[in-house]
Amino acid sequence: MRNIRLRVEYDGTPYAGWQRQPGGIVTVQGELEAVLGRILQEKVNLAAAGRTDRGVHALGQVVNFTTASLLPLDRLAHSINCLLPDTIRVDRPMEVDASFHARFSATERQYRYFLIESPSAVCGRFTGCSFGPVDIKLMHSLAESIRGTHDFSAFSREDRDGTGSLCSVRTAGWYRHGRFLVFHVAANRFLRSMVRGLVGAMLDRGRDRLDRDSFLCMLEGGAPGLRSRPADASGLFLTRVVYPR
DSSP, rough: EEEEEEEEEOOOOTOOOSSOOOOOOOOOOHHHHHHHHHTTSOOOOOSOOOOOOOOOEEEEEEEEEEEEEOOOOOHHHHHHHSSSOOOOEEEEEEEEEEOOOOTTTTEEEEEEEEEEEEOOOGGGOOOEESOOOOHHHHHHHHHHHHEEEOOOOSSSSSOOSSSSSEEEEEEEEEEEEEEOOOOEESSSOOOHHHHHHHHHHHHHHHHHHHHHHHHHHHHTTOOOOOOOOOOOOOOEEEEEEEEEO
């Protein structure tokens, strides 16, 4: 059996998230597994580095699967892209060691959130909107405070996989790029909807609706009754997954 790794890019707008779901619900995993099954004439089960939520996009999702097929990798990638909808594309096919697992072998995931301050007919599909000016300096100050290991349960939906709510953030911050305000964050792992929860809380700070002490209390799990409202999924991108060399 061969273990094949792919990088996947997708526009998450029309999908109910990454993860396969029953009942004909359209997901990115479901679409990609169906195409791979047609090409390889075998059942394919994909492992992914990150299980993105409904409407979240990816520029650097990584998946792997095992197959008995000997189809050359360049032909495989070409065939996949010919059959996939325009909102999903794969590249960088490679055969990897049998021990490689897209999720469990990863050492870091990186996300970016793109925000605009007024609605856009062109950019709205791939941005969140604050519907007014925000103080990016206050937001950046909060972003710097999340570096290190913290309990992020206040910024997430309930964590159900038994691994707890502690995550180690290597870097985080806000910067302005033209009309876009961009939040970047890199961590060893993320809880469900955690990035959107963080962005939502930082947006409240940028609008002067949340004080710094309350945010820091949430960050240490000391405010069980205080939770942030997640930012819209449309602005969030999984941009890169890091593996040991």
